[in-house]
Amino acid sequence: MRKFRYVYEPDGLDEEGIKIPDIPVIYLILETSRGRARGPAVLDTGFDGGIYPNIQVVRILEGIEPLTLKRLEHPIYGYVECEVYKAKAFLSTPNFSETTSIGEVKIYVPTEPEYLSDEVLVGREILNNLKIELDGRYATIKL
Amino acid sequence: MGSKKISISIPEELLSELDSLAEKEGVSRSRIIREALNSYLLRRAPVKAKEYPTVLWKIKVTGAIRLRSPQRVRKRVRGEWIVEEI
Numbered sequence: 650m651r652k653f654r655y656v657y658e659p660d661g662l663d664e665e666g667i668k669i670p671d672i673p674v675i676y677l678i679l680e681t682s683r684g685r686a687r688g689p690a691v692l693d694t695g696f697d698g699g700i701y702p703n704i705q706v707v708r709i710l711e712g713i714e715p716l717t718l719k720r721l722e723h724p725i726y727g728y729v730e731c732e733v734y735k736a737k738a739f740l741s742t743p744n745f746s747e748t749t750s751i752g753e754v755k756i757y758v759p760t761e762p763e764y765l766s767d768e769v770l771v772g773r774e775i776l777n778n779l780k781i782e783l784d785g786r787y788a789t790i791k792l
Numbered sequence: 793m794g795s796k797k798i799s800i801s802i803p804e805e806l807l808s809e810l811d812s813l814a815e816k817e818g819v820s821r822s823r824i825i826r827e828a829l830n831s832y833l834l835r836r837a838p839v840k841a842k843e844y845p846t847v848l849w850k851i852k853v854t855g856a857i858r859l860r861s862p863q864r865v866r867k868r869v870r871g872e873w874i875v876e877e878i
Binding site: 674687707 | 846854
């Protein structure tokens with residue numbers, strides 16, 4: 650069994666000075682025929698799909714035709730129209746020295762620029778297939 | 793590409809809304825009108841000119857370098873995404 654452990658990202662304080670709960674992240678490599686993108690992704694059970702990309706991830710899809718168009722629920726934006734693409738995904742250590750394939754994932758690219766964000770989200774379509782332990786300090790994934 | 797001055801007529805109420813928005817966002821009237829016109833033309837652009845992903849094509853067509861939206865999530869995670877060509 651392979652185990653990947655990631656430290657939560659701190660999220661600072663709210664307007665009243667109360668600490669906002671830290672953010673569980675994992676590190677991913679996404680690969681298509683056009684390129685490869687790697688970086689941190691936020692675990693988000695509020696997102697219905699697989700990967701919600703930032704602009705860097707969208708760039709590795711340039712010129713590829715989407716599989717389909719789908720409306721799905723984003724945790725902040727609500728229902729968003731997205732083009733659905735496939736990419737190979739690898740779980741990685743934060744320094745990308747070790748990786749393991751997690752198979753093909755679907756990337757849901759919003760059709761409107763205003764719905765892009767700087768963060769990449771990993772939604773339930775992927776999370777529901779992984780064995781994840783969250784304890785507030787570390788996110789551990791066992792494969 | 794150069795720009796040209798034109799004069800247009802719009803209802804006073806709309807002008808007042810435009811001025812409020814310009815003041816709130818700290819941008820010029822012209823900029824808002826330019827962005828609105830870009831969006832309008834984009835919506836009416838022929839589908840055959842489209843490239844995928846649509847969002848990249850829209851950014852390219854509108855010439856937007858920075859995405860500006862109050863709906864945009866602030867960045868909370870420190871690491872950067874790196875893109876490599878295969």
